[in-house]
Amino acid sequence: MKNDMLKNILIWAAVALVLMSVFNHFGGNTQNTNTRLDYSQFIDQVREGQISRVNIEGPTIRGVYNNGEAFTTYNPGDPGLMGDLLQNRVTVSSQPPEKQSLLLQIFISWFPMLLLIALWIFFMRSMGGGLGGKGGPMSFGKSKARMLSEDQVKVNFNDVAGADEAKEEVAELVDFLRDPTKYQNLGGQIPRGVLMVGPPGTGKTLLAKAIAGEAKVPFFTISGSDFVEMFVGVGASRVRDMFEQAKAHAPCIIFIDEIDAVGRSRGVGMGGGNDEREQTLNQMLVEMDGFEGHEGIIVIAATNRPDVLDPALLRPGRFDRQVTVGLPDVRGREQILKVHMRKVPVAEDVKPALIARGTPGFSGADLANLVNEAALFAARLGDRMVTQGHFEKAKDKILMGVERRSMVMSEAEKRLTAYHEAGHAIIGYLVPEHDPVYKVSIIPRGRALGVTMYLPEEDSWSYSKRKLESQLSSLYGGRIAEEIIFGSDAVTTGASNDIERATKLARSMVMKWGLSDKLGPLLYEEEEQHGFLGSSSRTTSVSDETAKLIDAEVRRVIDENYKRSERILTEHRDKLDIMAEALMQYETIDAQQIKNIMEGRDPGKPADWTESDLATPSNDSKEGDDSVEAKLDDTFDTSADQDPSAEGHPKHS
Template identity: 80%
Template sequence: MKNDMLKNVLIWTVVAMVLMSVFNHFSTQGQNSSGRLDYSDFIEQVHQQQVSKVSIEGQTIRGVYTNGDAFTTYNPGDPGLMGDLLDNQVKVSAQPPEQQSVLMQIFISWFPMLLLIGVWIFFMRSMGGGVGGKGGPMSFGKSKARMLTDDQNKVTLDDVAGADEAKQEVGEIVDFLKDPTKYQNLGGSIPRGVLMVGPPGTGKTLLAKAIAGEAKVPFFTISGSDFVEMFVGVGASRVRDMFEQAKAHAPCIIFIDEIDAVGRSRGSGMGGGNDEREQTLNQMLVEMDGFEGNEGVIVIAATNRADVLDPALLRPGRFDRQVTVGLPDIRGREQILKVHMRKVPLADDVEPSYIARGTPGFSGADLANLVNEAALFAARNNDKLVTQKHFEKAKDKILMGVERKSMVMSEKERRMTAYHEAGHAIVGWLVPEHDPVYKVSIMPRGRALGVTMYLPEEDSYSYSKRKLESQLSSLYGGRIAEELIYGPDAVTTGASNDIERATMIARNMVTKWGLSDNLGPLMYEEDDKGGFMGSSRNANVSGEISKEIDHEIRNLIDRNYKRATDILTEHSKELELMTEALMQYETIDAEQIKNIMEGRPAGEPKDWQGSDDHDSSASAGSDSEVKAQDESEKPVDMVKDDLSGEASSEEAKNSEPKLH
């Protein structure tokens, strides 16, 4: 970077010097325009004997008046000039005209064009890429892949945790890169391409880098979007250049991140077969399985949209091996935490296993963020060690958002918020197969005004009908609590997000998961693979079936709404006790909730230190126009309720079970 800056400064300095010299040359010629005298006036001054001497240089006449002033004029070709000068006692001297060299004349005439060409070359060099930063006037066709040598890449498989199955899958690739003859002697060949599929943040890039670091081979990395440009053919040229460079450094690894940017199914673009992206894909297919073998060159690609890739990419001979890098289980999360905890000073009370149990659905990136947030909390408090309390605060911040103690609302609104969240918690506590209540808070966090957090006891991969209906009941608990205490006319808009999520769960139960007794195990709605993730479109159903779907969805909602109403009516005492506890402490934990549900006083939270840390006036007002923060990156089994009622629709998708 430093050399590039120095190089650019030198180039612009040279350009500036050339411009100054040329402009100076022209300005010097123009300086003589000062004191310019018309020829007729000059002859008149000669006849009046006002001119003492002249110097003739070609057609240019430079003279001096008798009073010492200088002047310049131009001879139009007067044949009697010399006679007039000599007759009037003017001293005449003559010099040959200044002759410019042919090269200078050519340079001056061509200078503007040369300047434009030079500027164009300069910018093309700046835009040029290529491995190692080398570029040229036509370097836009060069590959933008960055190469890491074995000395630069220090990542090994020991640095990858929580993906034991994936590491085992790629282990033989490492062996092949270290000793290719071991497989070639037996007639075997290593897969040409490995496609890593998994949610964002699960470590696909890290695993690919670890393969190269473990085998000590060069590692080329590039994004799928780096191939595609506005000029047709540039992407294909970059693919060819990348593979040529890879062959020169074989054995090596080419890693293409987000390959779905260039590897989508052909025929779906607006440009047809001449589309730049499709031509780039065609070139990649040829390079991976063309007439020439790429011995020792292994292509690894990563995507979280394997369903949109072109089938030709996935056939044997290209990306013929798919490695699923999924979300880590509880043991994997513990291992990942230990890897990231190496960088921070830990107190003796930190238990990675306990933190791993409380973070189901977290990816490796989420866990790295958790450790970093805990370290930031410790630094903010000027602590020397990161304690378990810091990790709890970091987890609450990630799951529920940042506390907003600056927001103020009336006592009546705070109490309504407390009833709302207590309704969620009590119904969730009592319905079967529901995730245990982890924490309830009326402290505004992020854009959420009130939060009821449910934390699974173990990782879940599929949901039963009973569990889904329990979720429907608990989602309506907040609205029902408001209705029971304040009456139907006082119900607020705070339940809008609860209604949205409940409706989506009920619709999926009927149209996707076959959990309707009347409609049976048929799919009436399917995922739209051409649209956004999670989007759906209606299958071809008749108007009568559509009415039946709406009727079944309404029955599901009504049945669970009534169940939640009966539960809260029966446990009105617990509703009042939990509301009072929330009004006093603002946040209550699972132990306090258990005490309330068993008829005992709530008691103080473990980390509660009085009103200094919990400003009773700092709560959020209900605002139906404020949208809650996007929860699309939250763990699958985490359920978050916010009184603002406007969370992203992605959150409802997160309530979907993972079907086998």
């Protein structure tokens, strides 16, 4: 802070000095101690005897009156001046003119301009590194890669958890960078490029840094978007400059994040290719072919969209190896939590294994956010340690959204929401192969008036037909409960999200996953068509007869599970009433209370319930129909063209 203040003071002092020099040079000295006298007046005063002495320096004449007052004038070249002075008894003295070299005269005259130029260069260097330096006005073609020396990279493999297979894949890169002759003596060549593929937040960048940290080599990092500029050829120039820098610091690692920004397939998409991007990609292909394995340069790139990359970029000789960095399993999540818990003071009751089980589908970034939210909860409450309760609150906030206790709900709407959520919970509890019910709440969170949360006992990588049908049944549980209790005319829009998800799930079962006996194990593909301004629509590339059969099968699957849910809730009407009353009283009930109700016992109080947990409305606002329910039992995205097991964690509603 003090250094910045001192720097600013020096800068403004230099500016003031320059302005004063320029003003004095061009404006002249306006404050003279001597009186300026015209030459004609000077001659008249000499002849009148008013001047006692003068000093002549070239054309400049400085003199003194009889009364001691000084004056200055200039000789225009009068040859009779000396005669007039001597005739009128004026004392005359003189000095030889000061001789200055031509270079010194030029320097003195140009000094203010040189000072201005120096000051301009100083400001340019302060803002961007000079004319041709990094970030300067002439640095368009310079690489924007940021280099971290071997001492600056503090990350190692101990900081990377939950990606054991990926670490094994890249371990030999570290070995090669440490001792390349071990492989070269046997004729082996290390991969020139390694492409890391995986969902966002899984630790691809962290793993690349860990490789550099373990090998103790320089680490160049850049984003794919940093290459491409408005001017054609700039990106290619930056690629050349980056590889030249890397060769000067070899052995080293070049890490390109989000390489799909520059490595997309050429000539694909609307409107053809982009000249600048394609030239940049071409230069990258040439550079990766231009260096040999013995140079010790390894290019590591990361992307979560490998399907859009150009095939020439993925061939052997460029990116020889692809490393998949996927979402961690329950054991991996536990290890990641332990890594992030080193940074916060955790209490003895914190169980990382239990938290890991309750966070299926979380990435490393999600788990880091979970630990941070728990620490914020502890700080907000004034606690010195982060407890298991703080982690539970943080998990509920991430999975279900922030509680909106200030929102006012009428008693009738609150009761309808309680029956709706109780219907979801009872169906989820009774149908086979459904994830256990973890928590039910009628406290508004985010856009939802209430939430029913299911928590799997273990990670699932595939889904059976029975499990998917149970999911369908539980989705309709809320709407059916409203219809049974309040009548068909009182059914609300709260089930709109449930209906949408159930329809997508049923269509995927019939069209993608081959779970229909009539249509068989065939893929009936849906094509997405892009329109003007990015609008899109989906069309089914099947015959009209097959389309009718698909619609009939989707209807049959939904009707069967709808009727099953209706039958279950009718048979357990008493439990539906008890669970709704418990929700009206406690607002949130946990798994143990749900189990007590379903086994015919008194539900009791939630384990962490206090009287202060009841909602305390503070305004008269009322949520409209836009607050549709967004329950969190959707553990997979049925709209994705992939297996449901590949989806993220339940926070996606």
